[in-house]
Amino acid sequence: MAHPVNKMMITKDIWYHIHSLLPLQDAARTACVSQIFLRSWRCRPNLIFSAKTLGLNDNWLERNKVIGEINGKVDHIMKNHSGVGLKTFGLRSYNLVDACYLDCWLQIAVTPAIEELILLLFPEDKANYYDFPFSLLFNRGGSSIKHLHLSYCVFRPTGGLNCLRSLFLYEVRITGHELGCLFSNSFALEQLELTDCKELSYLKIPCLLQRLSKLAVYGWEASQVMEIKAPNLLTFHYEGNLARLSDGGLPYVKNLTIASIRWHNAIYYAYANLPSIVPTIETLTVFSVSEHRPD
Numbered sequence: 132m133a134h135p136v137n138k139m140m141i142t143k144d145i146w147y148h149i150h151s152l153l154p155l156q157d158a159a160r161t162a163c164v165s166q167i168f169l170r171s172w173r174c175r176p177n178l179i180f181s182a183k184t185l186g187l188n189d190n191w192l193e194r195n196k197v198i199g200e201i202n203g204k205v206d207h208i209m210k211n212h213s214g215v216g217l218k219t220f221g222l223r224s225y226n227l228v229d230a231c232y233l234d235c236w237l238q239i240a241v242t243p244a245i246e247e248l249i250l251l252l253f254p255e256d257k258a259n260y261y262d263f264p265f266s267l268l269f270n271r272g273g274s275s276i277k278h279l280h281l282s283y284c285v286f287r288p289t290g291g292l293n294c295l296r297s298l299f300l301y302e303v304r305i306t307g308h309e310l311g312c313l314f315s316n317s318f319a320l321e322q323l324e325l326t327d328c329k330e331l332s333y334l335k336i337p338c339l340l341q342r343l344s345k346l347a348v349y350g351w352e353a354s355q356v357m358e359i360k361a362p363n364l365l366t367f368h369y370e371g372n373l374a375r376l377s378d379g380g381l382p383y384v385k386n387l388t389i390a391s392i393r394w395h396n397a398i399y400y401a402y403a404n405l406p407s408i409v410p411t412i413e414t415l416t417v418f419s420v421s422e423h424r425p426d
């Protein structure tokens with residue numbers, strides 16, 4: 132026969148799990164009418180905020196009002212969260228969120244239990260980047276973070292994250308050296324996506340990343356160099372200057388998608404060059420703006 136205390140704990144865990152599956156607004160409402168759901172709310176494992184999940188009208192014409200409401204609501208929720216059990220923290224905002232608020236929320240969210248961190252910021256002023264506190268993530272969540280999604284952030288890693296499985300960087304300010312520091316101990320990395328990271332003068336994927344199987348690089352310019360040595364890279368999506376594909380070759384890739392939005396003759400380039408660049412290719416998808424007869 133189950134012990135009464137153990138039975139009570141199992142029942143509580145079931146209610147906590149059910150509560151964690153509710154949408155954010157519904158979970159907040161039920162926390163107002165039940166003590167057990169209130170305790171569950173204070174240790175909710177997933178908090179993903181956006182105007183939609185907060186029930187706000189994300190109207191561009193009323194963006195100042197929306198900014199204030201997002202800041203106020205998220206701040207209230209985060210300051211009432213215990214920090215215990217939080218595994219996923221996410222924020223998606225098309226409006227400016229004050230960096231002081233973000234700093235405070237990350238102080239609460241980033242614990243040794245955090246597994247997924249999502250900061251998708253799309254500020255009106257495209258020169259406005261959030262200075263992401265890497266030292267906080269490294270010191271507190273360096274051994275637990277598995278998935279990291281960042282946009283419009285300044286990201287200056289000084290070491291690796293040994294549990295990191297997926298990394299998505301969109302319009303992030305990071306150098307090739309800093310990305311190399313992150314790779315140095317991120318041996319669990321399986322998926323990497325880089326979009327319009329203009330400070331990357333070069334991209335070196337070392338052979339140490341043996342679990343990396345999916346890579347996507349978008350917005351790659353002629354001045355940016357690539358060297359890819361990951362031995363188990365099977366799928367590669369690429370949009371950018373086609374000449375850069377031949378920098379170091381792609382000897383292990385089996386599935387390749389290339390797009391040349393700002394350059395012509397992608398199909399001709401693929402026909403003429405890919406057999407030597409990607410000798411093991413099995414599936415090829417090419418998107419081309421236009422094709423001209425070569426000289």
